[in-house]
Amino acid sequence: xxxxxxxxxxxxxxxxxxxxxxxxxxxxxxxxxxxxxxxxxxxxxxxxxxxxxxxxxxxxxxxxxxxxxxxxxxxxxxxxxxxxxxxxxxxxxxxxxxxxxxxxxxxxxxxxxxxxxxxxxxxxxxxxxxxxxxxxxxxxxxxxxxxxxxxxxxxxxxxxxxxxxxxxxxxxxxxxxxxxxxxxxxxxxxxxxxxxxxxxxxxxxxxxxxxxxxxxxxxxxxxxxxxxxxxxxxxxxxxxxxxxxxxxxxxxxxxxxxxxxxxxxxxxxxxxxxxxxxxxxxxxxxxxxxxxxxxxxxxxxxxxxxxxxxxxxxxxxxxxxxxxxxxxxxxxxxx
Amino acid sequence: xxxxxxxxxxxxxxxxxxxxxxxxxxxxxxxxxxxxxxxxxxxxxxxxxxxxxxxxxxxxxxx
Numbered sequence: 574x575x576x577x578x579x580x581x582x583x584x585x586x587x588x589x590x591x592x593x594x595x596x597x598x599x600x601x602x603x604x605x606x607x608x609x610x611x612x613x614x615x616x617x618x619x620x621x622x623x624x625x626x627x628x629x630x631x632x633x634x635x636x637x638x639x640x641x642x643x644x645x646x647x648x649x650x651x652x653x654x655x656x657x658x659x660x661x662x663x664x665x666x667x668x669x670x671x672x673x674x675x676x677x678x679x680x681x682x683x684x685x686x687x688x689x690x691x692x693x694x695x696x697x698x699x700x701x702x703x704x705x706x707x708x709x710x711x712x713x714x715x716x717x718x719x720x721x722x723x724x725x726x727x728x729x730x731x732x733x734x735x736x737x738x739x740x741x742x743x744x745x746x747x748x749x750x751x752x753x754x755x756x757x758x759x760x761x762x763x764x765x766x767x768x769x770x771x772x773x774x775x776x777x778x779x780x781x782x783x784x785x786x787x788x789x790x791x792x793x794x795x796x797x798x799x800x801x802x803x804x805x806x807x808x809x810x811x812x813x814x815x816x817x818x819x820x821x822x823x824x825x826x827x828x829x830x831x832x833x834x835x836x837x838x839x840x841x842x843x844x845x846x847x848x849x850x851x852x853x854x855x856x857x858x859x860x861x862x863x864x865x866x867x868x869x870x871x872x873x874x875x876x877x878x879x880x881x882x883x884x885x886x887x888x889x890x891x892x893x894x895x896x897x898x899x900x901x902x903x904x905x906x907x908x
Numbered sequence: 909x910x911x912x913x914x915x916x917x918x919x920x921x922x923x924x925x926x927x928x929x930x931x932x933x934x935x936x937x938x939x940x941x942x943x944x945x946x947x948x949x950x951x952x953x954x955x956x957x958x959x960x961x962x963x964x965x966x967x968x969x970x971x
Contacts, residue, residue, distance in 0.1 A: 608938070610922075610925070847964055849919070
């Protein structure tokens, strides 16, 4: 199926709303940076970032997990990939949050203001690279050509916005809500603590069960018959990933259950087809390394309050969740 | 069994490489390289998973 029309608030040409064949050409510019080989090579950096963040999490005390721990990780990784210096990472995160959370009354900055601030910031990074190219994604995109032409200023900007938002909110949502799923299924959490080799299949189950991105809109290019209904050519279709991921015709009687050993697990959390998530290898790596490091330090995690969600229809992440962590080593002293 | 790749459909996302790294590799230009068109006995399962897991249906098996 082809693409949704670009949002009216953002008239820029976005990769996720571009049709083939130009879509493939645009996407290939950055897909090189996201191949399994490139992503595997990032594992030591990802692990170092995860460790440095987890070092601030102490067992036995109440702490805020979504903003205080999880949110710090994906934004650092994607900002690093883009070429933003470390001292800007927290500011980056505030803008990224605001640019997707405009429907949330507690997000102070409007999405347009955040978008403007990010654009000005990207402009600075680009200006620095006009003189000296580096080996980050911004430099790669500045040198890139599609059909013999460089990217337009708008295309370059929209790429950077998309990479930041897509690389940040989604992964953080997966990790935070994946943790909530583990807390709500203590027997699964115990199983994972005892056998960390289950972490990769557990991540797939989190992707299925959580479905971090709720939907995407596409337009039918031809009539399609689906379960007795006809989707007409030209009609808009909202693809609800969460519903697909609980389809009992695919996942059977256990479709509603959280099962970290589920295999096979043909979920659609990353979408499918021409527009399947470009960053899926990176998301899997970040989530795997996070839970490897987290569960090696903490074997118990409990909620001490409500899980507050972002009021966003597309990526309704966790705004705050307070938890108490328990570690096997210090458990006796804590309790 | 042989692997047949449709380059027009492939977007170089590398899910196949993640599932069967000895058979598939996305090169530095973002193009998929099939390292072994003939599927080795001991890699049948992961190649089948890779073919089925391709989001753009760019891969198929031919006996």
